[in-house]
Amino acid sequence: MLRLRDDHRLLADLLILVNVLSALDLFITLNVLRLGAVELNPVMAYLLALGPVPATVAKVGLVLAATTGLWLLRRHRAALTTTLGLLIAYVTLVSLELAGVVRLLA
Numbered sequence: 001m002l003r004l005r006d007d008h009r010l011l012a013d014l015l016i017l018v019n020v021l022s023a024l025d026l027f028i029t030l031n032v033l034r035l036g037a038v039e040l041n042p043v044m045a046y047l048l049a050l051g052p053v054p055a056t057v058a059k060v061g062l063v064l065a066a067t068t069g070l071w072l073l074r075r076h077r078a079a080l081t082t083t084l085g086l087l088i089a090y091v092t093l094v095s096l097e098l099a100g101v102v103r104l105l106a
Helices: 002-006 008-034 042-050 052-072 077-105
Strands: none
Touching: 008 042, 008 052, 008 077, 042 052, 052 077
């Protein structure tokens, strides 16, 4: 944790990666929904029912706001821990989605 607190470039890279993985999650979601999958997240399901543009704006805006907040709080251990938690969560989510895509297309 000390290294993240002192190495602002590393933290910035991790926060950017969280945003990239979130965008990849959205891309995969929008595409598998066209193939007949169902959105399991009720909030995203509601937003997607409004259309892909509102869902995209909401997801990108929320993740960007969250990562900006984490950047502003970068001196606090909780912000660093949360960044790592988000990164692990998105890596796991995207990995599971990609495995699901492989099964769906097989």
